[in-house]
Amino acid sequence: MTATADIATVVNDYIAVWNEGDQGRRRELIARTFTEQATYVDPLMSGQGVDGLDAMVAAAQQQFPGHRFELSFGPDAHNDVVRFGWTLVGIESGAAAAVGVDFATVAADGRLATVTGFLEPGAQG
C-alpha cells in the first residue's frame, strides 16, 4: 500500500471495520481507514475518532448478530468525495436487514474524514 491509500482499498477496509468482531483488529482497521478526528453519522447512530467509531460499530454488531455488511455498489469517487452502497445481510439467511448508501469526504492521505450514511426506505426485511 502506498502512503496515499487507494480509495477502493479504503472502502474495502471500511466495510471490514463493520464486520470485524475482534476489537484489536477493528481498532487497527479504523486507524487505517479514518483520520484521527473523523466523524460518522447516519439516522440511527454517530461516532468520532477511534474510540467513538469503535464503540459505535461494536453496538451495531450487538444489535445485528449473525449479519455482515457487503458492498453493493461503488466506490464511485471524484475530487475528494466518494459514495458507495452497502447491504446488511443475514449470514445464514442471505436476507437483507438494511440497505443504505454512504457518502464520504477523503483526506489528503486517502483516509476518510467524514462519512454520512443514508438508509433506503422500506429495504428492511
Next chain:
Amino acid sequence: MTATADIATVVNDYIAVWNEGDQGRRRELIARTFTEQATYVDPLMSGQGVDGLDAMVAAAQQQFPGHRFELSFGPDAHNDVVRFGWTLVGIESGAAAAVGVDFATVAADGRLATVTGFLEPGAQG
C-alpha cells in the same frame, strides 16, 4: 418562509436555480438557497459563492438547451445532511439526458453549505 428555511423548500429552490434562465432571478434564488461561501462540486464542474455558482449554472444551461432538472427522489434529510435525486429531462422529448444524486450539508440557517453531485453511470441517453 421562516428564518430557518424548510429543507423541502430549499431543495425545491435549488432545483429552480438550475432551471432559472433569468440571471437576476437565478442570483436571488442562489442567495436564498446557498450560504455565502457555499461550494458545489460534481465530476464535471464546480463553483463557489453566488458569482461562481451562477456562472457554473449558466454554463450548464448553455450546454443543455431545451432541458430542465426535475427532482426524482427525496429530499431525504437527517441531522445536518440531505440527499436527493434529479433527472435532466428534455422538455420536448421527455428523455433523460442525465441522472444523478446530490448530497448536501445544511447550515444552521437552513441553507446549503456544500453540495456534492454524483452521476449515475449509463444513464445518459
